[in-house]
Amino acid sequence: MRTRRHRTYPRRHPGSRIVFGLVVIGFGVLALLDNLKVFGMPLLRTFWPLVFVLFGMARLARPRHAGSWLFGLGLVLIGGLLTARNLGYADFNPRDWWPVFVILLGLAILARGLFPRRRRETCFQASTLEHGERIDVDASFSAISQRYDSRSFKGGRIASTFGGVEVDLSQAAIDGAEARLDISASFSGVELRVPRDWLVVVEVSSTFGGVEDKTVPPMTPGPRLVLRGDVMFGGVEIKN
Numbered sequence: 001m002r003t004r005r006h007r008t009y010p011r012r013h014p015g016s017r018i019v020f021g022l023v024v025i026g027f028g029v030l031a032l033l034d035n036l037k038v039f040g041m042p043l044l045r046t047f048w049p050l051v052f053v054l055f056g057m058a059r060l061a062r063p064r065h066a067g068s069w070l071f072g073l074g075l076v077l078i079g080g081l082l083t084a085r086n087l088g089y090a091d092f093n094p095r096d097w098w099p100v101f102v103i104l105l106g107l108a109i110l111a112r113g114l115f116p117r118r119r120r121e122t123c124f125q126a127s128t129l130e131h132g133e134r135i136d137v138d139a140s141f142s143a144i145s146q147r148y149d150s151r152s153f154k155g156g157r158i159a160s161t162f163g164g165v166e167v168d169l170s171q172a173a174i175d176g177a178e179a180r181l182d183i184s185a186s187f188s189g190v191e192l193r194v195p196r197d198w199l200v201v202v203e204v205s206s207t208f209g210g211v212e213d214k215t216v217p218p219m220t221p222g223p224r225l226v227l228r229g230d231v232m233f234g235g236v237e238i239k240n
Contacts, residue, residue: 052079139163174223
């Protein structure tokens with residue numbers, strides 16, 4: 001008897017939606033300013049190549065395979081050179097240099113073949129179990145996954161730049177009435193899992209980003225986890 005195997009598909013990271021949303025908003029803002037003639041230069045025709053820069057940075061922030069780095073760098077290079085040309089700072093003719101971009105594309109395809117795409121489970125480092133009372137995570141161009149089981153958790157800090165962080169506190173307990181966790185995320189995604197008896201207080205400011213609290217408030221007063229910090233071009237998700 002043959003058993004049916006269920007195939008699982010990787011979950012799309014919210015960072016891609018954020019970048020796409022920023023591109024749409026940017027086009028709308030530039031078009032509106034053009035129509036209102038707020039500036040003396042045609043903004044939409046001048047700065048439209050920044051779309052390549054945004055998508056390139058998104059590729060660099062969440063690389064799916066080795067070729068993503070080359071592809072992302074190529075997009076950033078194209079967008080930067082075209083914008084500099086439109087502003088009059090560079091004498092750049094795409095007709096002369098288009099073979100370079102073909103070469104970069106070929107290198108990206110070659111790298112993808114030599115280093116196959118990793119599954120989502122391996123995009124993050126193997127989840128490590130920590131016993132400390134405080135979190136101290138610094139992820140720059142990397143992905144970190146950690147679990148904490150301290151019975152006297154006091155908070156800590158999470159800093160991420162062009163990276164991803166997963167922190168599981170579901171087995172931890174707060175020593176006292178409150179714990180404070182500082183979060184700083186730039187072009188990054190942070191996923192935080194907390195116990196059901198914790199009350200999460202979000203005091204995080206966001207700039208072109210978002211903070212989503214999916215936790216269910218406890219029925220009875222319990223320990224509080226206060227989240228403070230800032231998010232720029234990224235996202236923070238808290239859930240039970």
